[in-house]
Amino acid sequence: xxxxxxxxxxxxxxxxxxxxxxxxxxxxxxxxxxxxxxxxxxxxxxxxxxxxxxxxxxxxxxxxxxxxxxxxxxxxxxxxxxxxxxxxxxxxxxxxxxxxxxxxxxxxx
Amino acid sequence: xxxxxxxxxxxxxxxxxxxxxxxxxxxxxxxxxxxxxxxxxxxxxxxxxxxxxxxxxxxxxxxxxxxxxxxxxxxxxxxxxxxxxxxxxxxxxxxxxxxxxxxxxxxxxxxxxxx
Numbered sequence: 001x002x003x004x005x006x007x008x009x010x011x012x013x014x015x016x017x018x019x020x021x022x023x024x025x026x027x028x029x030x031x032x033x034x035x036x037x038x039x040x041x042x043x044x045x046x047x048x049x050x051x052x053x054x055x056x057x058x059x060x061x062x063x064x065x066x067x068x069x070x071x072x073x074x075x076x077x078x079x080x081x082x083x084x085x086x087x088x089x090x091x092x093x094x095x096x097x098x099x100x101x102x103x104x105x106x107x108x109x
Numbered sequence: 110x111x112x113x114x115x116x117x118x119x120x121x122x123x124x125x126x127x128x129x130x131x132x133x134x135x136x137x138x139x140x141x142x143x144x145x146x147x148x149x150x151x152x153x154x155x156x157x158x159x160x161x162x163x164x165x166x167x168x169x170x171x172x173x174x175x176x177x178x179x180x181x182x183x184x185x186x187x188x189x190x191x192x193x194x195x196x197x198x199x200x201x202x203x204x205x206x207x208x209x210x211x212x213x214x215x216x217x218x219x220x221x222x223x224x
């Protein structure tokens with residue numbers, strides 16, 4: 001129903017490698033948000049996407065919203081140890097928010 | 110601005126005990142919410158409020174009560190704690206309500222263990 005599926009669940013990369021996490025919904029999304037949670041911390045907002053095919057960049061992070069507005073991705077170029085954490089996509093529906101299961105990123109120095 | 114604050118940081122309860130998790134925000138946000146986070150899972154919405162005097166259920170409301178008497182405060186009450194309520198609880202707030210979908214600001218969390 002309201003679930004957003006996120007893959008992979010875990011990803012280990014060598015420092016300097018790229019990383020991508022994918023978020024998929026069975027229903028059309030009006031918007032998608034991305035949050036990052038550092039180990040032991042709380043979720044912190046990264047970005048919101050609302051338009052079909054939208055692409056937004058934040059330094060080494062690239063966020064995409066699918067043309068059909070049913071999927072989204074977050075790509076990190078040349079990972080650094082500061083990128084460690086869990087990345088969540090979040091679907092908004094009225095006053096409710098549905099978090100994906102998250103992708104836990106480990107960066108090996 | 111302190112943002113969103115939560116107390117306590119840690120709590121251990123025995124089955125059947127009751128307690129209140131406190132949440133406060135100083136950003137004058139209309140929308141406040143409570144989530145729980147269990148290992149290997151994303152955050153799940155428990156209850157939310159779009160303003161003082163207005164609350165509604167989220168995805169997993171059973172076993173929890175909320176009230177919103179002021180804009181700033183949104184306490185979460187466990188009436189009779191159960192081991193299944195062992196989790197990390199996050200409070201969040203945002204400006205606007207409904208489909209404005211502004212970013213949510215999260216508190217630092219309360220780690221609750223029910224024995």
